[in-house]
Amino acid sequence: MHPNRVILKAENISKQYRLGTVGTGTLSHDLNRFWHTIRGKEDPYLKVGEVNDRSSKGTSQYVWALQDINFEINAGEVVGIIGKNGAGKSTLLKILSKVTAPTTGVIKTKGRIASLLEVGTGFNPELTGRENIYLNGAILGMTKKEITSKLDEIIAFSGCERYIDTPTKRYSSGMTVRLAFAVAAFLEPEILVVDEVLAVGDAEFQKKAIGKMQDISKSEGRTVLFVSHNMAAVKSLCTRGIVLENGRLKFDGTVNEALDVYSDINKSTEFKVVFDDETSRSGSKNIQFQSIEIFNQHQKNTQEFSIGDDLIIKLQIKNNSTEKRSEMGIQIFTTEEMPVFHMMPRDSNFEIHHENEIEEFQIQLKDIRLFPGLYYITLTSASTTGHQVFDCIQNALTFEIIDGGAYTSRNLPRAAGLFFMNPEWKKI
16 A cells, blocks of 8 residues: 555544534524525534533533544554543544544545444344454445454454353453454454554553554554553554644644643643532542642742652542541552552551541652653542542642752653662762
8 A cells, every 4th residue: 555645534524513402402493504505505503612621611502522623644654643531532533434424524535444432332242252243344344255264363362262152241341342353453444443442451452452553554554543541552553643622633743742732731730729510530429639739848839840859739628428537549640641659648657537527638749759741640539448439530630840950950851761860879
């Protein structure tokens, strides 16, 4: 396949949804739209609507999930599509896969597209794994002969040999994903569209799947579109990155530049966050985090720290129950979602006893030795046994290490390490 041949082109793609209903929701709106269409006029509802920002409450009933998206993808390219939740990534993939139609614009493709969007949704739970391979293959446009010739490879790759003649309703979610991925990967589509498929499989399968996707693009010259929140996977797999923000195309370029742009979008400028009903959180709510605040050893509120500074975290929690004791977890991640620290009171011989409804805790992390870069803090409150999670807030706050501080003035590139160490040196 010619490497510079454009295999997929998106021209002015926009997608509008009306909140809460199907169609425009009212007969008068539908008739109005129909009347404009037969007169050859522009749809009157394309002018209304708000940008898809989930964090602010809009006033319009119409929302743009995507707006004015344009790009071209060449044969053999591996493109990572990244952005925060609600940025429009999955909507774009659904349009590319022809699951849904764009409100405006057109997608031009050359060749067969195989989609791994909501993996395993095409599976019939009553059919066996083997029958589902044929069914899925047929949906992807394969002939029975093509599927039969690949059947052994598909089954071997999925690791489900033992259960291949068992109905898939008895499969775990991981087995279903593995089988669905194997079908799509081996059925030789010209374009493979993958949406966060690797989030379900175990570590071994993720490695295998990434390896297979690299083979698909490098040796077989096929095109892969990959949506993921796993920045490490995007970095290792993709050569190009497209960043979406609130339904618009924010950046299109090399994968490293795209990851930098994505980091900047995620970088909040707040050193104190108060949590409310809009906060994305999970748990039983017995105990809930009210706020998080960070500052340094000089009692200065900041998001920017140097190596050697103290990072001090102040947490406010609310006890909505009769719980007398609880456990807490503070986890720090890199932007590639690699866990760096997991801190718990018990490791510091500290026990949390609840006496009041609202309580505050301070955690002082001395002499922080992380390399320059952006980091996330995730908070968890749980029972002392860990069996019940009371509250969990992912990416509650971000902070940045900006330089070597008092330790070193040399440039410390992000890729060079994770921890800064300065041991004693002597000549012997």
